[in-house]
Amino acid sequence: MIKTDLIIIGGGPIGIACGLEAQKKGLNYIIIEKGTITNSLYNYPLNMQFFSSSEKLEIDQIPFISKEAKPKRNEALEYYRRIVTSNDLNIQLFEKVNIVTKNHDSFIVTTDKSEYSCTYVIVATGFYDLPNTLNVQGEELPKVSHYYKDPHFYAKQKLAVIGASNSAVDAALECYRKGAEVTMIIRGPEIGQRVKYWVRPDIINRIEEGSIKVYYNSTVKKIDSNTISIETPEGESNIDNDYVLALTGYTPNFTFLKQIGIELSNDHKLYPQYNQDTMETNIKNLYLAGVICGGMDTHIWFIENSRVHATMILNDIMKKV
Missing domain, CATH: 3.50.50.60 (FAD/NAD(P)-binding domain)
Known part of the structure; x- marks a missing residue:
């Protein structure tokens, strides 16, 4: 079993932002991503152009330079990939998390390749994998x-x-x-x-x-x-x-959230329960980040307004370390 302080589930822009923040604060962490770096963005249409301007897609104040004000998919892939490689982020690719279980004051994260023990977990899995x-x-x-x-x-x-x-x-x-x-x-x-x-x-x-x-x-x-x-x-x-x-939209993996024990609202929105100041869920030391926080309202959270989740979460974790 591999032991670490923090497991970040999801290697998209917000998962990467969490990894950067953990690295700056000296925490041992591992990002686990079931596909390639920013797997959801990779699977976007080849010519897709973002609604947001490039500066609003930046993470950790690292400049994002694009040809147009609103960047395209290939530019975003280059930007986020360079962040991962230049900062030597600890990321495990093409590894799928199957289940997360709480074991007293720690978590056991089981994947299709390994098993991890950690004190803190961040779920930043997005919503692009399950089509409606x-x-x-x-x-x-x-x-x-x-x-x-x-x-x-x-x-x-x-x-x-x-x-x-x-x-x-x-x-x-x-x-x-x-x-x-x-x-x-x-x-x-x-x-x-x-x-x-x-x-x-x-x-x-x-x-x-x-x-x-x-x-x-x-x-x-x-x-x-x-x-x-x-x-x-x-x-x-x-x-x-x-x-x-x-192309009728996509749904977060609510089954995975329920298996972990995260409480969801009883209405059709299925909002997950979390503290809006810290992003901590009803499970102590387990956090949500990014679009997954919006339940079925997948338009509420996106890169530009959920980048702050990384700082909020890691600040809260550092108070406990």
Whole structure:
């Protein structure tokens, strides 16, 4: 068993920020990440541009220089990777945490590769790993994906994009401009209000001119190899279809939080319990950081407003050491 002071679960920007803060304060720590460095960012679309400006994505006051005011995915990957390597952060990659158990005044963290004993745990796992499913017949077909990477693949194809958020709008516009025949299927009456302000007019104009088809107030009823069935206000509609991008959002791993013993709110928001001044949960010496703090409201916390969690948590830990 490997012993350390602190285990940080998640190697995204906020997990990295926690590691930097622990290193500055002289704590022995290990960051455990189930994928690569900033695994969620790595799996973002290739051309994704952040809503936040580069200075708001900075951690530990390390300058983030980008070509444009709002950086793109590849620039963020370079920035966070260089922080990890330049500071020689203690990070274990491609190692998945299976369970965390409390053992008197310490924790046992069991992964698919090893076992660790520590006094403090920070959970900074994000929310990008569990897509919200449609729960319709045909969703399991190879033509259906809950993740979007590159528009080139969909050129000259009949593509259905389900959703009205930033990811769905970006995919629809990029694929349309690479030659896909795009149809959007949107549960509500309009494009999402939180879509990036410089992108929302673009998608609305493309819809109004007929370049991108849209079904508002509609849901998917069934998917098969050549068509997709849509429930619309006018009744059921069947359209020809080659591929489906179901970009309907993602869910934090609440099962993992419950297994640890973190209490969640009884409503559909599933807010985890934590002290807003210290980020400590109902379990002593176990902390939350980043987007995971928002429960189902995954838009509440993001990099720019949760960077402070690292300092808050490590300041509280140092009072106990």
